[in-house]
Amino acid sequence: MNLKELSHILGLSQTTVSRALNGYPEVKEATRKKVLAAAQAHNYSPNTRAKSLATGRSNAIGHVIPMATSHEMVNPIFGDFISGAGEVYSKNNYEMVLSIVEDGREEDVYRALKTRGTVDGVILHGPKMNDTRIALLDEIGLPFVVHGRASGIDLPYSWLDVNNRSAFHRASDFLMDLGHRRIALLNGLETMDFAHRRRRGYEDALAARSIPTDPALMRSEEMTETYGYTATCKMLALPCPPTAFLVSSFISALGVRRAIEEHGLQMGRDISIVTHDDSLSYLTNGADVPIFTATRSSVREAGRSLSKMLLDQIDDPTLAPQHQLLEVELTVGRSTGPAPVAAQTA
Structure with missing residues (x-):
C-alpha cells in the first residue's frame, strides 16, 4: 500500500496523512491517532527516502570506528553496546550507519556525514582525555553524545559514563x-x-x-x-x-x-x-x-540509555547537555x- 491509497481509505489529503505520520504539531491529535491506526491496520510503511526529503532527516545514527586494533573501543564489548542501542533505534525507526576508517581520517568522515546529511547524529566512542573530536563535532553542528568523558575538554556536551x-x-x-x-x-x-x-x-x-x-x-x-x-x-x-x-x-x-x-x-x-x-x-x-x-x-544498558539521550537531542536541539554517571556493583x-x-x- 502506498500513501495515495492510504489517504483514499481515510478520506484525507496525502499532505495531511504524511504530516500526521511524521508528527507535525499542526495536525490534530485525533487525526494523528486515526492515521496511525489505519497505517498499522493496513501494514503501511512510509518510503524512507521520501520521508527524509519531507522532514530533512535521514533517520540514521552514525558510529565511526577507527581501524587500529590498539584503539580501546575495538573490543568485544562493542557488540553488546550496539545491541542495546539498536533496540532503541529500531523502536524509533532509525537505522545505524557504521563507518570503519583509517586512523587519522576520522575528521574527514565526520565532516562528510554532516555535509551529505547521511546521519542525524553520532555516538562518539572511546574518548581520550583531550579528545579533539568533541570540538570538531561541536564546530560542524552535528548532534552527538559521548560514551565516556574527556577530562581535558571544557566544552559542554552530553555524555554517559561509568564511575x-x-x-x-x-x-x-x-x-x-x-x-x-x-x-x-x-x-x-x-x-x-x-x-x-x-x-x-x-x-x-x-x-x-x-x-x-x-x-x-x-x-x-x-x-x-x-x-x-x-x-x-x-x-x-x-x-x-x-x-x-x-x-x-x-x-x-x-x-x-x-x-x-x-x-x-x-x-x-x-x-x-x-x-x-x-x-x-x-x-x-x-x-x-x-x-x-x-x-x-551493563554495557548493553549503556547503549540503550545513550541512544535515547541522542534521539532526545535530535528531537529538541535546545535541550541542555545531559550527563549520566553509572555506579557499579x-x-x-x-x-x-x-x-x-x-x-x-x-
Whole structure:
C-alpha cells in the first residue's frame, strides 16, 4: 500500500496523512491517532527516502570506528553496546550507519556525514582525555553524545559514563580489607579517559591506607588476554610479587588466570583477582556463583540509555547537555580470598 491509497481509505489529503505520520504539531491529535491506526491496520510503511526529503532527516545514527586494533573501543564489548542501542533505534525507526576508517581520517568522515546529511547524529566512542573530536563535532553542528568523558575538554556536551574512579577505589579497598598490600594494576591504555580515572581510583585507595604505589606493579596496554597473561608472568617473577591483581577487562583477567595456573598457583587462594567485567551477554562470569570478583556494569544498558539521550537531542536541539554517571556493583566471586599469611606478615 502506498500513501495515495492510504489517504483514499481515510478520506484525507496525502499532505495531511504524511504530516500526521511524521508528527507535525499542526495536525490534530485525533487525526494523528486515526492515521496511525489505519497505517498499522493496513501494514503501511512510509518510503524512507521520501520521508527524509519531507522532514530533512535521514533517520540514521552514525558510529565511526577507527581501524587500529590498539584503539580501546575495538573490543568485544562493542557488540553488546550496539545491541542495546539498536533496540532503541529500531523502536524509533532509525537505522545505524557504521563507518570503519583509517586512523587519522576520522575528521574527514565526520565532516562528510554532516555535509551529505547521511546521519542525524553520532555516538562518539572511546574518548581520550583531550579528545579533539568533541570540538570538531561541536564546530560542524552535528548532534552527538559521548560514551565516556574527556577530562581535558571544557566544552559542554552530553555524555554517559561509568564511575570508573569510584569503581577501582572500591575494588582496591576490598582487596586491602582482605589483607592484600601488593596489588597489581593491569589497566587499559591510559591515553583513554576511563583508564586514567581507574588509575586515579586505585592510587587514591592505596594512599588512603598509606601504601605507596609501586611502578613495577602497574601496566597500561591494550586489554587483551595475552596482555593479562604476559604481564602476570613478569610480575610473578619479581622478588616480591603481587598477591592480588586489579584488572580493567574480563578478557585480560582470563590471561591473568592462565598465568597463575601455569605457575602452579590457585586463584582465590594464592592469588586474588578483581576485574571489571561489563556484564557481557555472551561471555558470562560464571552461572550461580561468579568466577571472578568484579565491578560490574551493563554495557548493553549503556547503549540503550545513550541512544535515547541522542534521539532526545535530535528531537529538541535546545535541550541542555545531559550527563549520566553509572555506579557499579561489586560482585564477589571465587577469584578472591584473604592474602596469604606470609604476605600479610611481610
